[in-house]
Amino acid sequence: MKIIDIELFLGSCPFNPALSCDIDQVLEELSARNIFVGFVSAFEAIISCDNIGVNQNLIKQILPYSNILLPVITIDPTRTGWEETIKMFATDAVGIKLFPRYHRYDIIEPKLTECYEKLATAGKLIFISLRCFDDRFTPSSISIMPEIESEKLISLARLYPEVMFIFTGTTITEAFKLLCAELKNIYVTTSFLEGDESFEMLVSQDRYRQVLFGSYFPIFPLEAGIAKLKNQRISDIFRENIYAENILKLTKMGYLLDSSKYKR
């Protein structure tokens, strides 16, 4: 079964140095687990305020492996330089990521309107990270905002129906609330979802179409991420969609499945 992992990180982990990871480790892990393509963000972007430098470094590192790794660039729309960042890197990136809780801003601040409008025009996927680490054990040196209410995320998705929002790091409760809003532009990732039956209920009916596979490697073991769908009592169709088909449709990158360029 083809797997595309849309939540990978690279670089120095701000939560725990032991979880830092270089490009060779990422490639090795993807190969060992038969992951077809990975979307990669820079760890440094979670706490860095340098919109340009961090993304530049990420793209430079993964450029030689552009058949396997695709960059998700990060912006902090409350800081200067975000427009420049989009101009410079959006073409190369598969999506743009926001870390509102770690960069400490409210996702529906009026001053972000311009940013969302620009992102909508850019036509890129917008990843909004709800958490990168378990809040209860996040080092106290990292200051984070309180959890974002699901209602606020739903309002944002309603305001920009043309933007595809991928909410990452959602708990199972948040994922239920988000998907039950029945908005076609809301997606959640599997990285922080757990509990067998609750997961099966989450993806039941048509909701499986809005769930995307993300492992959160190297914070979590990639094998454990894959195991989330392994023995679940769900059909293979659900599994195939979550592992790869949904993101391929969303990115209109179905050609990845056929191109020999992407076969290892």
Place this chain on the structure above:
Amino acid sequence: MIIDAHVHLYTNDSCNFYGWRPQRELVDRAYEAGIEKIAVSSLGKSHYIGLPSEEEVRIANDLVIQLMRECRQVYGYCYLNPRNSNCKDELKRCVDVGMIGIKLWIATEASSPLVFPIVEAAIKYRIVILQHCFFRNTGNWVNETSPFDIALLAQRYPEAKIIMAHLNANLPNGVDVVKMLPNVYIDTSGGYMLRTNLEMAISKIGAERILYGSDAPGRSFNVQTANVNSALICQAAKEKILSTNFLRLIHNENH
């Protein structure tokens, strides 16, 4: 062989999206994930109760007893609230039907004198104590056991066998607190298992004192097992964690 040292049970009559359906399904799910035996406690009939009454404790334990009778793959823990006055009687009732341990949650800290008679009874019956334990950066709940409480209890009762639940909620500092106490074991559950957690834990306390525990059904058997299987540790250590350590512990064999 895999034995899961930390599983919970409650009924389907209030099943929400955290829930699990028939009690028997718990065993089936574990089996599908390659787990042969599970050690189960119930923290309440339909939801987890932190300060259960005597009646609520009895009903919760009855659920486990029923499952033990139905499925030979099930070990039972007796859930107790140390604030209740009938703990000794309830424990005897549960030990008499074959339970292998005691489960303590958040009714009081493990270092509270309220817990001492329970530990003394556990020593007498030669059974283990599975104690919830968190070391939150955000501050523990009221009455929630920290590794310091576990350490105090383990020092007071060196012959007691204590499983400090939730490795992932206690690394790194919480594990350091108990590393010199050989009667404290740690299960692999709690929060999210980070990729390097198991390696780190072994480097601190060795593989002999770590037990596989999933905390299902809130967590997934598959995911938690994969966390152990994918760790960069030797096969012998994995075997100890996944089954041998638990068997030695409940059969009162020294390492």
